[in-house]
């Protein structure tokens with residue numbers, strides 16, 4: 391299994407999960423041209439993607455769905471609350487899932503997360519082909535015990551590291567927005583992300599990709615160094631990288647040729 395963040399952050403999110411036989415996207419907040427370019431760079435034909443799994447209805451996660459669905463016919467999947475708030479044109483054909491869905495060779499679990507959206511979810515993947523496990527979670531104010539249980543023992547972990555708490559506090563955001571971002575239904579800080587990596591990290595953990603970095607209140611360097619400092623020895627054995635906002639990140643996990651993609 392390999393994961394590529396085609397775009398990550400408030401300007402648009404799209405995360406490719408590919409176990410070699412089945413390909414899905416987590417969210418689709420970028421337009422079809424950028425999406426096609428990113429997929430091509432990852433060696434993926436858009437037609438081979440089977441579904442978009444939507445985490446929640448915020449615009450940076452759903453903006454590209456109508457055009458992508460019209461162009462490539464992808465199935466759209468989400469919780470009932472998310473599906474109800476999708477763009478009108480994709481709502482009728484979207485599939486509501488409560489807890490589990492199987493797409494091709496991927497067993498997928500939806501896990502509720504705490505965020506200021508209708509019914510936001512994270513996604514946990516198990517490949518039936520390889521047995522590998524992965525988790526993708528962005529846009530959450532605090533991790534729940536349920537999320538920790540669902541992600542514990544994954545090989546590939548994609549987790550939000552939105553902001554440095556001091557940069558947010560001292561930065562230019564208005565007070566209401568600072569409060570919103572830092573709240574339990576906002577976004578994870580680098581320190582919270584490190585604690586989460588520690589909580590779910592076992593000897594199986596191979597690679598961590600930090601998602602949804604704030605352009606104003608974080609940098610990839612600060613996110614990576616804070617996270618590295620924050621995790622214990624066990625999780626330190628994993629490779630760690632931060633997703634790029636407007637371009638595809640280096641893949642984490644095994645590529646088609648079986649090579650472990652190191653993304654440092």
Ligand SMILES: [Zn+2]
Pocket residue numbers: 399400403448450451529602
């Ligand atoms: Zn977002």
Ligand SMILES: [Zn+2]
Pocket residue numbers: 446448505507529
């Ligand atoms: Zn959001």
